[in-house]
Amino acid sequence: MHDSFKLGFIGGGINSAVGDTHFIASQMDGRFKVVAGCFSRHADINLQTGQKWHISAERCYSDMGRFLEEEKDRLDAIVVLTPTPAHVEPVVAALELDYPVICEKALAASVADARRIAEAQREHQGFLAVTYNYTGYPMLRELRHWINQGRLGRLEQIHIEMPQEGFARRSRDGNPMVPQQWRLMDGHIPTISLDLGVHLHHIIAFLSGEKPIELIAVQSSRGRFRQVIDNTICIARYSNGLECGIWFSKAALGYRNGLKVRVFGERGSAEWRQITPENFFYYDDKGRQSIIDRTHVDVSISCLPRYNRFKAGHPAGFIEAFANLYWDIADAIATTQQNGARWSGYVYGVPHATEGLIMLQAMARSSHENKWVNVERPK
Incomplete structure (x- = not known):
C-alpha cells in the first residue's frame, strides 16, 4: 500500500462548517496526512487552524496562489473546502498545476461553472473527486x-x-x-x-x-x-x-x-x-x-x-462514513498514478456532479x- 498521501486544504479553517470533519476523516485510516493549507484569507484564522491541527506556521498560507506554487512538489493532492460559490478558482488553479483535486460537494454553484471545471480537467487530464459522504x-x-x-x-x-x-x-x-x-x-x-x-x-x-x-x-x-x-x-x-x-x-x-x-x-x-x-x-x-x-x-x-x-453493537457514524469515502479516494488516486485507470465504484467526479x-x-x-x-x- 502507498505511504500516506500528503494533503493540503484550501478553506476548511476553524470557522468552517466542514474543516474538522475532513481533517479527521481523511486521516482516520492512515491513507492521508494533512500537512499544509490555505485555510482562510485571514491570517489569524490560518494560524489558529494550523496551531489546532499541529501544522507548522511556515506551511499555513493566507494567499492561495502562493500556497499552490510553493507546495507543488510537496503535496499529493489538494482538498477544496471553500463555500460552494467559491470553488471554481481554487479547483481550476489546482488542476492547472497538475494537483489531484478532492472537492467538497457541490462541485460548483452553477452548471456553467461546473462546465468550466470540466474543461480544465479535460485540458490537463486531471484527477478530480467530489465528496458525497452519505454513500460512505x-x-x-x-x-x-x-x-x-x-x-x-x-x-x-x-x-x-x-x-x-x-x-x-x-x-x-x-x-x-x-x-x-x-x-x-x-x-x-x-x-x-x-x-x-x-x-x-x-x-x-x-x-x-x-x-x-x-x-x-x-x-x-x-x-x-x-x-x-x-x-x-x-x-x-x-x-x-x-x-x-x-x-x-x-x-x-x-x-x-x-x-x-x-x-x-x-x-x-x-x-x-x-x-x-x-x-x-x-x-x-x-x-x-x-x-x-x-x-x-x-x-x-x-x-x-x-x-x-x-x-x-458499537455504532459507527457520520465521520466514519466520510473516512470510508476517503479510503476509496486514496485507492482511486493510487490507481490513477499507477495505470491511469478510473476509478472506484464509490468515487464520483465531474460528469456525475454536473448531472x-x-x-x-x-x-x-x-x-x-x-x-x-x-x-x-x-x-
Whole structure:
C-alpha cells in the first residue's frame, strides 16, 4: 500500500462548517496526512487552524496562489473546502498545476461553472473527486449490493427525503439561528439545493444507476429567512420507468437531519435512515420484515474489515462514513498514478456532479414555470 498521501486544504479553517470533519476523516485510516493549507484569507484564522491541527506556521498560507506554487512538489493532492460559490478558482488553479483535486460537494454553484471545471480537467487530464459522504455508510453500500443482486427485483420507486430545521428553529435565547451569510443568498440554483439536493440526486444514482429524465417541482420559503428557498418537493421520472419522490427542507421543525431513503422493487423493498445508520429494513413479497445490520448473515459488503473498526453493537457514524469515502479516494488516486485507470465504484467526479446540477437547475425552472420540465443530458 502507498505511504500516506500528503494533503493540503484550501478553506476548511476553524470557522468552517466542514474543516474538522475532513481533517479527521481523511486521516482516520492512515491513507492521508494533512500537512499544509490555505485555510482562510485571514491570517489569524490560518494560524489558529494550523496551531489546532499541529501544522507548522511556515506551511499555513493566507494567499492561495502562493500556497499552490510553493507546495507543488510537496503535496499529493489538494482538498477544496471553500463555500460552494467559491470553488471554481481554487479547483481550476489546482488542476492547472497538475494537483489531484478532492472537492467538497457541490462541485460548483452553477452548471456553467461546473462546465468550466470540466474543461480544465479535460485540458490537463486531471484527477478530480467530489465528496458525497452519505454513500460512505456501509449499510447504504450493502443496500446497493442487494439491489444489484436483484433481491428487490426491478426497481419501481424511490422516495427520499432530507428535512432539517435550521432555518425555522430558534436558539436558546429565542432568536433565529443564523447560518453562514453565503447560505442566505440564492443563485439560479437555490443554495439549499447545493447543500442538500445534491445528496439526494447522488443517493438515487448510487442505488439505482438510473438517470433523471423529467420532473416537476415546487420550491418555497417556509422558514425565517424569506429571501431564500428553503423547501423543495419534487416528483421525478428516471430511466427504466423508475419514479422518485424527493423532499429536502431547512424549515422542518423536529428534524436535525432526517435523511431517509425508501426503495421499492417488484420483489421487495428497503428503508435506510441516517439517524440509525447501522441498520436497514428489508421487506419481501411474502410479508416478511427483517432488520439487517452490518454483521447479518446475509450481508457481503458491510461485514468487510474496513467497515468494522470496532465490532457491531458499537455504532459507527457520520465521520466514519466520510473516512470510508476517503479510503476509496486514496485507492482511486493510487490507481490513477499507477495505470491511469478510473476509478472506484464509490468515487464520483465531474460528469456525475454536473448531472446533479443540471437536475437541480431543472427543479428551479419547473417551480418557476409551474410545469413538468425535461432534464438535459450533460454535454
